[in-house]
Amino acid sequence: MAEAIYIEHSVVADDYLAAGAASNNIKETLKMLGITSSICRRAAIITYEAEMNLVIHGGGGKITANISEGSVEIKTIDHGPGIPDVELAIKEGYTTAGDRAREMGFGAGMGLPNIKRNADEFVIESEVGKGTTLRTVIRF
Amino acid sequence: MAHSLRISYSACHGCVNCIKSCPTEALRVIDGSITIIKDLCVDCGECMRACDRKALGLDDDDWDLIRAHGMVEALPDPTFFAQFGSFWLPDLAKKALGSWGVDLLIDEMETAFDLSAYASSRIIKNLSQEQLPLISVYCPAVVRLIQLQFPELLSRLLPIENPLDIAAELWRKRTKSYAPVTLFTPCPAKITLIRDPLGREPSALQHAVSLRKVVHTLMASGVKVTASQEARLRHMWRFAAWSMRGGESKHVSCFAGRDITVLAVSGLRNTIDLLQQVELGRLKGVDFVECRTCDLGCVGGVAVPESRFLLNVRNRNIDIDWTLTPQKEEELAALYAVEKTWKMRDAIPSKQRVPLSNDLSEAMSRMKQMKAIFAELPHIDCGACGRPSCMAMSEDIVREQGEITDCIFKLREGIVSLANQIVSLADLQPHTIKKKR
Numbered sequence: 095m096a097e098a099i100y101i102e103h104s105v106v107a108d109d110y111l112a113a114g115a116a117s118n119n120i121k122e123t124l125k126m127l128g129i130t131s132s133i134c135r136r137a138a139i140i141t142y143e144a145e146m147n148l149v150i151h152g153g154g155g156k157i158t159a160n161i162s163e164g165s166v167e168i169k170t171i172d173h174g175p176g177i178p179d180v181e182l183a184i185k186e187g188y189t190t191a192g193d194r195a196r197e198m199g200f201g202a203g204m205g206l207p208n209i210k211r212n213a214d215e216f217v218i219e220s221e222v223g224k225g226t227t228l229r230t231v232i233r234f
Numbered sequence: 235m236a237h238s239l240r241i242s243y244s245a246c247h248g249c250v251n252c253i254k255s256c257p258t259e260a261l262r263v264i265d266g267s268i269t270i271i272k273d274l275c276v277d278c279g280e281c282m283r284a285c286d287r288k289a290l291g292l293d294d295d296d297w298d299l300i301r302a303h304g305m306v307e308a309l310p311d312p313t314f315f316a317q318f319g320s321f322w323l324p325d326l327a328k329k330a331l332g333s334w335g336v337d338l339l340i341d342e343m344e345t346a347f348d349l350s351a352y353a354s355s356r357i358i359k360n361l362s363q364e365q366l367p368l369i370s371v372y373c374p375a376v377v378r379l380i381q382l383q384f385p386e387l388l389s390r391l392l393p394i395e396n397p398l399d400i401a402a403e404l405w406r407k408r409t410k411s412y413a414p415v416t417l418f419t420p421c422p423a424k425i426t427l428i429r430d431p432l433g434r435e436p437s438a439l440q441h442a443v444s445l446r447k448v449v450h451t452l453m454a455s456g457v458k459v460t461a462s463q464e465a466r467l468r469h470m471w472r473f474a475a476w477s478m479r480g481g482e483s484k485h486v487s488c489f490a491g492r493d494i495t496v497l498a499v500s501g502l503r504n505t506i507d508l509l510q511q512v513e514l515g516r517l518k519g520v521d522f523v524e525c526r527t528c529d530l531g532c533v534g535g536v537a538v539p540e541s542r543f544l545l546n547v548r549n550r551n552i553d554i555d556w557t558l559t560p561q562k563e564e565e566l567a568a569l570y571a572v573e574k575t576w577k578m579r580d581a582i583p584s585k586q587r588v589p590l591s592n593d594l595s596e597a598m599s600r601m602k603q604m605k606a607i608f609a610e611l612p613h614i615d616c617g618a619c620g621r622p623s624c625m626a627m628s629e630d631i632v633r634e635q636g637e638i639t640d641c642i643f644k645l646r647e648g649i650v651s652l653a654n655q656i657v658s659l660a661d662l663q664p665h666t667i668k669k670k671r
Binding site for chain 2: 095096097098099114117118123125126127128129131132134135138139142161163208234
């Protein structure tokens, strides 16, 4: 059993231009390991949406990927405002994104539902005023 | 896999300009000159643009040899007609070139490009929002880029043949001729379309000669290029618009008969950005995507002699009638009904980079090694090791295709430590020699 591969990216709040870097890195790493392209794509989508959530809502944070032989686990941690109603947030079309984000084509309320759809495991924990952690797993 | 780049080893000085320009990191400088990793090259031609010494050229067919065999059946790329000062109406060009021993297959081209746009619009109309956008297959470099870097988007390629292939096929069907068909090509990618086709085997075309070569010999031949208005009425020459970014999109949306949302980009960086967004599912509501790796579209191809900016202006000034008349629609519908005239024959397989190992556990431990090697490198991507980046260098090392000392900084570190060792050895003295005070 090989030792897991760990990737970590810091995400800065409101930095729309840099968004996508973590997603690309994780996708390329998985590709180089010979993981099927459909899984690479799912991981890229999850990472991208999670990254955008940190940029738009979370006030920045950390995104990590842990690749082991059977799965990839993608996590985000932020110390932003938190989500008052998680059930509502994972409904398609629900959004609290500000005008700035929407002007740039983000914040359509598809982020979390999209992450959930692409993940085999999806756990979100949030506390208002403290922040949000998201944990997803894709199995190979 | 055949490629359409020719390396002049006498002109190559081993500088690293080209390796930095390659979007797929397919170039290395080994033993003082360029090497192409064939599996990674998409024939976009970026390296030719980056080379100041003209060490990289187009590997096209011999135009004199082709002409020596009598009448040349030729498909002029849509970029051809604006090369001569103003837009040369295709039927006038055909007439003039007849006496020069070249037969331009413009009627077939007109039908083929119309058919391609018609088929695209029909296919798009029959798909649901989740299955869209579809991606144009006109630029062969884009198709190869998708095959290599965006394999998940292969299913998004329009399942139609390149209109250049369709045109040659239509001509062959009409004339029953076995004569070879020659393409006047604006880029290396369209040569590879012929030599190593994707989605069909073999290509309907046989030869490709660079547009630059053809235009130069034609200008030297004394053939008169005349502009006239008379032929304008009979034909539409919609294919001329395909030489610019957005021409195909315009054609497809005009033939769709309802509003469809199209996106057209040109240039390598824009192409890669756009494909990334399609892959991430960010382009909801878009029906059709047109990407061209050359700036401004095919007019920006490396084998195009005239200024791409001028060509763009000239092409934009042609008065094109985009309406699909009932007679034309009937003609196209009849061709569309026979799938084999336009449908891509075989699915295009993905061609992913070879993983670090076929065994995941082994690949993971090599990835660890790779990261450790990378951490030691200077991260300035200078290219002096002959590779495009420090990351590519560390990958080559774990693939056993390089040594850490290929890095000039690591080599220097090695020399410094060796020199220090020599100094400390020099300080050691046998007892018979008196120590310096």
